[in-house]
Amino acid sequence: MQFGDGRAHEFSEEEEEEEEEEKMRFDNDSEREEDPNALTKFRISKALRETLKDKGIESLFPIQAMTFNTILDGSDLVGRARTGQGKTLAFMLPILESLTNGPAKTSRKTGYGRPPSVLVLLPTRELATQVFSDFEIYDGSLGLKCCCLYGGSPYQPQQIQLKRGADIVVGTPGRIKHVATYGACKLDVQDHIDRQTIDLSALKFRVLDEADEMLRMGFVEDVELILGKVEDASRVQTLLFSATLPEWVKHIAAKFLKQDKKTTDLVGNEKMKASTNVRHIVLPCSGSARSQIIPDIIHCYSSGGRTIIFTETKDSASTLAGLLPGARALHGDIQQATREVTLSGFRSGKFSTLVATNVAARGLDIDDVQLIIQCEPPRDVEAYIHRSGRTGRAGKTGIAVMLYDPRKSNFSKIERESGVKFEHMSAPQPADIAKVAGAEAAEKIAEISDRVIPVFKDVAEELVKSSVLSPAELLAKALAKIAGYTEIKSRSLLTSMENYVTVLLECGKPIYTPSMLNSSRGIDTITDTKRQGYTARMVVWIGLFVKSDKFLPEEKVESIRGLSLTADGKGAVFDVATEDLDQFIAGYPVEEEAGEEDFQIGGMIDSLEVVVVVVEEVARITTVDGEAFSISLPDQTLLNLSKIWHVRGI
Numbered sequence: 001m002q003f004g005d006g007r008a009h010e011f012s013e014e015e016e017e018e019e020e021e022e023k024m025r026f027d028n029d030s031e032r033e034e035d036p037n038a039l040t041k042f043r044i045s046k047a048l049r050e051t052l053k054d055k056g057i058e059s060l061f062p063i064q065a066m067t068f069n070t071i072l073d074g075s076d077l078v079g080r081a082r083t084g085q086g087k088t089l090a091f092m093l094p095i096l097e098s099l100t101n102g103p104a105k106t107s108r109k110t111g112y113g114r115p116p117s118v119l120v121l122l123p124t125r126e127l128a129t130q131v132f133s134d135f136e137i138y139d140g141s142l143g144l145k146c147c148c149l150y151g152g153s154p155y156q157p158q159q160i161q162l163k164r165g166a167d168i169v170v171g172t173p174g175r176i177k178h179v180a181t182y183g184a185c186k187l188d189v190q191d192h193i194d195r196q197t198i199d200l201s202a203l204k205f206r207v208l209d210e211a212d213e214m215l216r217m218g219f220v221e222d223v224e225l226i227l228g229k230v231e232d233a234s235r236v237q238t239l240l241f242s243a244t245l246p247e248w249v250k251h252i253a254a255k256f257l258k259q260d261k262k263t264t265d266l267v268g269n270e271k272m273k274a275s276t277n278v279r280h281i282v283l284p285c286s287g288s289a290r291s292q293i294i295p296d297i298i299h300c301y302s303s304g305g306r307t308i309i310f311t312e313t314k315d316s317a318s319t320l321a322g323l324l325p326g327a328r329a330l331h332g333d334i335q336q337a338t339r340e341v342t343l344s345g346f347r348s349g350k351f352s353t354l355v356a357t358n359v360a361a362r363g364l365d366i367d368d369v370q371l372i373i374q375c376e377p378p379r380d381v382e383a384y385i386h387r388s389g390r391t392g393r394a395g396k397t398g399i400a401v402m403l404y405d406p407r408k409s410n411f412s413k414i415e416r417e418s419g420v421k422f423e424h425m426s427a428p429q430p431a432d433i434a435k436v437a438g439a440e441a442a443e444k445i446a447e448i449s450d451r452v453i454p455v456f457k458d459v460a461e462e463l464v465k466s467s468v469l470s471p472a473e474l475l476a477k478a479l480a481k482i483a484g485y486t487e488i489k490s491r492s493l494l495t496s497m498e499n500y501v502t503v504l505l506e507c508g509k510p511i512y513t514p515s516m517l518n519s520s521r522g523i524d525t526i527t528d529t530k531r532q533g534y535t536a537r538m539v540v541w542i543g544l545f546v547k548s549d550k551f552l553p554e555e556k557v558e559s560i561r562g563l564s565l566t567a568d569g570k571g572a573v574f575d576v577a578t579e580d581l582d583q584f585i586a587g588y589p590v591e592e593e594a595g596e597e598d599f600q601i602g603g604m605i606d607s608l609e610v611v612v613v614v615v616e617e618v619a620r621i622t623t624v625d626g627e628a629f630s631i632s633l634p635d636q637t638l639l640n641l642s643k644i645w646h647v648r649g650i
């Protein structure tokens with residue numbers, strides 16, 4: 001068959017006829033004709049096309065359309081597209097087509113005990129099993145055999161499969177290296193060696209999926225060793241895919257690919273490297289408030305779908321999973337069999353919250369993951385891009401919320417390098433969650449049969465008669481009971497701590513300079529490191545000092561949370577314990593021992609007007625780190641701070 005671009009492809013006569021018929025059918029279907037990426041526009045044989053259609057795939061995604069011909073025609077390729085854009089199928093389709101109808105069909109080995117023609121390397125066991133399952137969907141109809149090799153599972157079944165012969169081997173470098181090298185040493189007999197170790201000499205395709213992760217320190221040698229097992233590298237096609245390809249990866253990868261390799265980079269120099277289908281949100285939250293806040297974030301942002309929470313350590317994944325109702329943990333210290341049960345339970349909807357380490361960051365494609373929560377900013381931008389990319393896949397939308405402790409963590413590097421412009425939110429307030437729960441409770445009331453009324457009516461009438469509250473107020477209390485919110489605490493907007501309140505202290509003009517720093521012994525002792533001469537702590541200290549000619553004891557300065565200097569250097573935002581608020585507003589009496597030098601500072605800056613405001617609802621304040629600290633209601637309505645802040649105690 002001849003394609004529009006002049007390339008020929010080996011289809012059977014029967015297939016050619018069917019192709020023509022199908023083409024005629026599509027000629028009447030203008031919509032299909034208009035789609036330049038429709039399956040019929042590519043050299044995809046009927047069996048494969050039918051299986052794709054059964055999976056709901058009617059046309060190719062851009063990365064697939066742009067790389068299909070290049071791969072089918074035999075070039076090495078480096079492919080990059082944002083997360084969830086179909087890179088797996090981008091290498092699977094042309095490989096399957098090549099093996100069954102294309103250039104690799106005649107030269108590949110067949111028959112019992114055949115060595116594999118395709119090797120796909122992936123960084124994690126979970127990803128290996130996922131890609132293996134993807135291949136399995138197509139293998140049956142195409143008469144190919146796929147085998148999955150990954151650590152933590154028994155060797156024997158994998159060796160039996162290899163012994164029988166497999167066309168495609170998918171696996172992690174560790175296990176494949178083991179099978180390829182040490183497997184042989186365990187056995188003395190030559191024919192056993194041939195049958196029980198993996199023979200990579202006849203490969204036609206080598207694929208490095210999530211290549212950058214795999215080539216990270218430690219894996220490079222394994223990958224090199226495995227790829228080096230081919231007999232004639234010039235006759236093997238090598239494909240390398242990832243959503244992130246740092247320069248160093250390109251450098252190392254050049255070793256494995258031919259000089260004339262092609263590159264398809266759909267991210268390129270575009271500023272935004274992360275998924276554009278995802279709302280990227282940051283939310284201030286101290287470590288201790290996390291487990292209280294996360295259920296409310298899930299309530300507000302998961303739209304009833306699945307949530308993946310990422311932690312930095314295995315311990316914190318287990319601990320957090322234990323604290324969240326119905327959540328399960330997934331990390332490298334959990335036995336492989338349990339990992340598999342957990343992941344399949346999450347995929348099938350047995351539970352809807354997975355707490356994981358980076359083991360789940362790459363490649364996993366799970367239906368209906370609506371929300372990603374990262375407990376703190378990850379160490380590198382790649383981790384952010386891949387974690388947040390577990391949602392918003394295949395054209396769908398999703399939300400990624402990253403928590404950060406304003407005192408400890410900084411996400412400006414991630415923001416800069418990923419090109420993401422984060423939306424700044426505050427934690428959903430318990431009162432907002434309670435309102436949602438109240439509405440759900442009201443719906444439940446409506447569903448209750450009228451037959452129960454006579455049983456409860458007398459008590460209800462008695463309650464109304466004897467109470468000073470109106471019937472609506474009494475009903476509100478009943479709803480609170482049903483919804484389980486009989487006590488509603490508030491949360492600070494800055495660190496999301498319960499029983500803390502967020503305060504903005506403003507001084508009207510920059511109140512401190514480096515030269516002034518040296519003039520006070522008192523201030524030296526509480527110097528922070530935020531910015532030379534300008535520290536949020538100093539602003540608070542001096543601000544409150546100047547404001548009321550009173551002295552703020554250091555232990556009170558120490559007890560404040562989430563301090564951040566505003567970008568103009570004229571103030572700071574911080575959280576204080578609700579019980580300390582009035583004293584903060586009023587100032588503290590000057591203590592006897594406050595030395596003269598302390599007062600000198602007051603003397604130097606006493607012309608300042610200091611205002612302390614309690615930030616109660618919504619604020620947009622820019623802090624020194626350039627972070628727009630904004631706080632919004634759960635419905636994401638951003639209001640103007642000046643309209644709602646409450647100035648007190650002035």
Ligand SMILES: Nc1ncnc2c1ncn2[C@@H]1O[C@H](COP(=O)(O)OP(=O)(O)OP(=O)(O)O)[C@@H](O)[C@H]1O
Nearest residue numbers: 057059060061083084085086087088243363365394
């Ligand atoms: N042409 C297509 N039409 C419809 N859905 C598709 C198509 N290609 C892929 N998909 C679906 O898109 C989803 C994402 O694909 P895939 O997992 O390959 O993305 P990816 O680019 O490899 O993402 P990541 O970088 O996170 O690994 C999968 O559910 C896949 O089945």
